[in-house]
Amino acid sequence: MPTTTSTSSSFSSAASSSGNRQADVFSRLASSDPEVKLKALREVKNQIIGNRTKKLSFLKLGAVPAIASALSDSECNSILVQSAAALGSFACGFEAGVQAVLDAGVFPLLLRLLTSSDEKVVDAGARSLRMIFQSNQAPKYDFLQEKNMKFLFSLLNSENENVSGLGASIIAHACGTTVQQQVLCDAGVLEKLVILLDGSLSQREACLESLATVLKNNPEAVSRFVGLEAGRYLSSVTELTKDRYPRTRLLSCLCLVVIYNTSPSYFLNMGTKSSLVTTLLELLNDHGQSGDDAALGLSSLIAEKEDLQKLAYEANAIKNIVDILKTGSELHPKRLQGLFLSLAELCSKLEDCRCSFLSLEMLDLLVNALRHKNADVRTAACICFRNAARSVKNLSAGRFTNDHVMLPLVQLLHDPSSSVEVAVLGALSNIVLDFSSPKSTFIEYGGIKQLIELSKSMDPNARCSALRALRNLMFLADNKRKELFYSEVKAQGFVSLISDPEPTVQEQALALLRNLVDGCINSIEFVFDEDGLILDTVGKQLRKSPQAHMAIQGMYVLTNVASGTELHKEAVMQQLFPQPQAESNNFMLKFLQSHESQLRSATVWTIINLISPSSPGAHDRHVKLRDEGIIPQLKNMVNDACLDVKIRIRTVLSQSMSFGDN
Amino acid sequence: MSLFRIFINQLEEDDQEMATSKKVITRGEWEKKLNAVKLRKEDMNTLVMNFLVTEGFVEAADKFQRESGTKPEIDLATITDRMAVKKAVQNGNVEDAIEKVNDLNPEILDTNPELFFHLQQQRLIELIRQGKTEEALEFAQEELAPRGEENHAFLQELEKTVALLVFEDASNCPVKDLLDISHRLKTASEVNAAILTSQSHEKDPKLPSLLKMLIWAQNQLDEKAVYPHINDLSTGQLEDPSD
Numbered sequence: 001m002p003t004t005t006s007t008s009s010s011f012s013s014a015a016s017s018s019g020n021r022q023a024d025v026f027s028r029l030a031s032s033d034p035e036v037k038l039k040a041l042r043e044v045k046n047q048i049i050g051n052r053t054k055k056l057s058f059l060k061l062g063a064v065p066a067i068a069s070a071l072s073d074s075e076c077n078s079i080l081v082q083s084a085a086a087l088g089s090f091a092c093g094f095e096a097g098v099q100a101v102l103d104a105g106v107f108p109l110l111l112r113l114l115t116s117s118d119e120k121v122v123d124a125g126a127r128s129l130r131m132i133f134q135s136n137q138a139p140k141y142d143f144l145q146e147k148n149m150k151f152l153f154s155l156l157n158s159e160n161e162n163v164s165g166l167g168a169s170i171i172a173h174a175c176g177t178t179v180q181q182q183v184l185c186d187a188g189v190l191e192k193l194v195i196l197l198d199g200s201l202s203q204r205e206a207c208l209e210s211l212a213t214v215l216k217n218n219p220e221a222v223s224r225f226v227g228l229e230a231g232r233y234l235s236s237v238t239e240l241t242k243d244r245y246p247r248t249r250l251l252s253c254l255c256l257v258v259i260y261n262t263s264p265s266y267f268l269n270m271g272t273k274s275s276l277v278t279t280l281l282e283l284l285n286d287h288g289q290s291g292d293d294a295a296l297g298l299s300s301l302i303a304e305k306e307d308l309q310k311l312a313y314e315a316n317a318i319k320n321i322v323d324i325l326k327t328g329s330e331l332h333p334k335r336l337q338g339l340f341l342s343l344a345e346l347c348s349k350l351e352d353c354r355c356s357f358l359s360l361e362m363l364d365l366l367v368n369a370l371r372h373k374n375a376d377v378r379t380a381a382c383i384c385f386r387n388a389a390r391s392v393k394n395l396s397a398g399r400f401t402n403d404h405v406m407l408p409l410v411q412l413l414h415d416p417s418s419s420v421e422v423a424v425l426g427a428l429s430n431i432v433l434d435f436s437s438p439k440s441t442f443i444e445y446g447g448i449k450q451l452i453e454l455s456k457s458m459d460p461n462a463r464c465s466a467l468r469a470l471r472n473l474m475f476l477a478d479n480k481r482k483e484l485f486y487s488e489v490k491a492q493g494f495v496s497l498i499s500d501p502e503p504t505v506q507e508q509a510l511a512l513l514r515n516l517v518d519g520c521i522n523s524i525e526f527v528f529d530e531d532g533l534i535l536d537t538v539g540k541q542l543r544k545s546p547q548a549h550m551a552i553q554g555m556y557v558l559t560n561v562a563s564g565t566e567l568h569k570e571a572v573m574q575q576l577f578p579q580p581q582a583e584s585n586n587f588m589l590k591f592l593q594s595h596e597s598q599l600r601s602a603t604v605w606t607i608i609n610l611i612s613p614s615s616p617g618a619h620d621r622h623v624k625l626r627d628e629g630i631i632p633q634l635k636n637m638v639n640d641a642c643l644d645v646k647i648r649i650r651t652v653l654s655q656s657m658s659f660g661d662n
Numbered sequence: 663m664s665l666f667r668i669f670i671n672q673l674e675e676d677d678q679e680m681a682t683s684k685k686v687i688t689r690g691e692w693e694k695k696l697n698a699v700k701l702r703k704e705d706m707n708t709l710v711m712n713f714l715v716t717e718g719f720v721e722a723a724d725k726f727q728r729e730s731g732t733k734p735e736i737d738l739a740t741i742t743d744r745m746a747v748k749k750a751v752q753n754g755n756v757e758d759a760i761e762k763v764n765d766l767n768p769e770i771l772d773t774n775p776e777l778f779f780h781l782q783q784q785r786l787i788e789l790i791r792q793g794k795t796e797e798a799l800e801f802a803q804e805e806l807a808p809r810g811e812e813n814h815a816f817l818q819e820l821e822k823t824v825a826l827l828v829f830e831d832a833s834n835c836p837v838k839d840l841l842d843i844s845h846r847l848k849t850a851s852e853v854n855a856a857i858l859t860s861q862s863h864e865k866d867p868k869l870p871s872l873l874k875m876l877i878w879a880q881n882q883l884d885e886k887a888v889y890p891h892i893n894d895l896s897t898g899q900l901e902d903p904s905d
Contacts, residue, residue, distance in 0.1 A: 045764060
């Protein structure tokens with residue numbers, strides 16, 4: 001068709017002519033004639049507003065510094081307005097633009113505009129500054145400085161809604177620490193902000209955002225806010241969750257979520273909780289940014305709260321979220337993250353939720369999310385897997401251990417992001433507890449090697465999580481699996497793990513060892529490898545006054561070893577009472593006096609195994625224990641507060657009596 | 663045959679019984695009930711002012727304010743600006759409209775990607791309508807294609823619009839509705855609503871909602887009663903129920 005050939009040539013000329021036009025406008029920006037300059041500024045402004053591509057190309061031409069000089073050099077109000085508006089547009093939702101604007105030193109220039117006598121100039125300056133403060137790159141506002149606080153309040157007090165909105169925006173995006181929150185509250189910022197609640201739409205929204213920032217995790221600030229006019233403003237915010245504008249509904253919900261998470265006592269009313277959950281669920285359907293924020297808000301609201309999770313489940317949350325995920329349209333990563341985290345929270349404690357979720361054929365979607373380019377999404381998907389795998393019914397149905405699911409999970413063990421690594425380890429820790437199949441797909445995929453790799457990671461969280469996964473892998477494992485694992489680690493490897501600088505890692509390593517030596521008597525031999533290196537290390541760690549959680553696992557290791565042969569029991573005695581002993585460094589006594597009932601229990605178990613009457617050397621060991629003051633200590637503990645401990649002690653004492661002891 | 667007739671007669675009798683099971687209200691009774699409802703003049707004035715302001719009848723609103731003392735909800739000066747934008751779109755001067763919106767509030771188009779896209783789309787339609795094919799293609803390539811890349815839904819609408827260029831006779835093609843004046847009005851309405859929202863004003867006047875409620879109420883009441891209807895909203899005349 002003849003028209004096609006002519007249009008293809010006009011396409012190429014289109015590109016060059018638009019480039020020429022842009023260069024032309026750009027050159028006119030630098031004109032000394034104010035009329036020409038003003039016209040050029042307007043042209044640039046009108047071209048870039050709403051148009052990200054144009055913002056980028058003008059940015060590359062160097063338009064921002066040029067406009068900045070127009071702003072600084074001119075006294076003419078029209079030029080000030082147009083240049084401020086153009087700069088504000090560059091900064092609107094466009095990070096490279098914010099960077100360029102700040103680099104060009106525009107910030108102080110815009111501040112100057114706020115004191116102009118011309119209302120339009122003030123408006124333009126305030127709007128543009130607000131755009132800058134929406135970004136993380138905004139200059140850190142130092143609330144602790146007297147003059148800054150004064151300036152902030154002058155903004156909040158202004159009649160001009162753009163200016164007061166700017167004040168609220170600065171607070172919303174710059175207030176981060178408890179100290180800042182305190183300083184702001186003490187200066188009376190809450191009283192100023194709540195006035196904005198009755199103002200225009202943009203003032204209300206700015207106010208809600210800044211309230212959430214000032215109140216977050218600060219119970220004092222929350223109680224101050226609620227105390228204002230006897231709770232009137234808390235009611236106002238609650239009312240706003242039914243406002244006609246979705247963004248207002250969202251921001252007020254997020255504000256309430258912050259208050260609820262900080263001081264739940266203000267929400268005793270079930271009705272409010274319920275309507276908060278349902279409003280957020282409704283907002284999930286909003287296509288814009290409100291929907292993205294609603295998803296994260298919902299996950300934050302129901303996190304760790306079983307009653308709210310139940311409410312959400314009854315409000316059909318799972319089906320609603322799954323429907324949104326299944327729409328197939330490309331969802332913003334923030335929204336995906338929020339939706340998966342919400343699902344994860346729903347599945348965290350409630351079996352009904354897990355079954356409902358898994359019955360909706362979601363696994364494919366979840367598996368795809370494991371491959372998403374955004375790390376937060378991958379992390380959220382892993383957490384979702386971890387919680388869903390808590391369903392024993394579905395786990396043993398093999399839903400998680402088939403190749404389709406297992407392979408992508410294992411691949412994530414190499415993920416560059418540490419949060420993803422920790423999250424996938426959490427998921428695998430649960431999944432490897434599937435006892436229904438004799439083979440383990442995970443092991444077939446070389447999972448053990450990878451976990452051992454990760455147990456040497458620089459990140460202590462990763463080390464801890466990897467060991468937890470290994471611990472679960474070794475739980476009730478058969479000899480073959482144990483051998484396979486041990487051959488990769490060896491005695492020296494274990495020693496390093498048990499001697500890790502982080503106590504939490506040590507604890508997991510000992511728990512892993514406990515599971516390793518549990519089961520048949522042959523398993524106990526592991527700790528005797530290389531001249532009892534591992535057992536020695538355990539003893540050494542126990543003698544070092546360890547934290548209770550670590551000591552518990554260590555004592556259970558000894559308990560398991562002491563359940564073996566005569567030789568095993570004697571070896572344990574060696575660790576408990578090494579010769580020569582300079583001072584009576586008797587850690588067993590210390591453990592028996594611990595506040596942690598589990599530690600007392602574990603220690604008593606070791607004793608039970610050591611003096612179990614069926615073994616020949618029991619009598620001599622009993623004598624030693626008595627002489628070291630252990631048996632007398634137990635006699636003092638007959639009425640231990642913990643029932644489990646009490647029962648075990650009774651066992652020991654009856655064994656003791658069978659040795660003819662008084 | 664006679665059995666059939668008896669059956670039909672029975673049905674007719676049933677019908678009459680059903681008709682008379684609804685409550686009948688005469689014209690006199692109805693007017694009496696209506697007169698018993700008290701309305702405040704201020705409320706009615708507010709409704710009228712709300713309508714004039716939202717629809718943008720500045721001079722009428724101004725005059726009404728002077729004559730009745732009713733305060734307009736927003737500054738009448740801002741209405742003038744808003745009406746200029748709406749008029750520009752209705753006349754097909756979209757570029758002019760965009761400039762005016764940006765003068766009024768530069769945030770509106772920067773934070774409303776859907777509105778911005780529709781305005782740019784309207785610009786494209788106007789270029790096609792004027793027969794400026796090359797310019798239209800250039801415009802589509804430079805301004806609209808990037809928007810389509812950013813958002814899948816926009817891409818589909820863009821493709822529909824560009825399709826206008828493919829047909830010899832655009833006014834008879836499957837997407838000819840785009841060329842219709844009503845599309846201009848749709849875009850104009852969208853811009854109007856966005857400006858009103860940015861000024862924290864409700865984008866719809868209350869009067870149409872009230873009239874809709876009237877019709878709904880009549881429909882609901884029809885199931886239970888026979889009474890004089892308002893059938894013509896423009897006259898508001900009561901009409902007796904048909905027998």
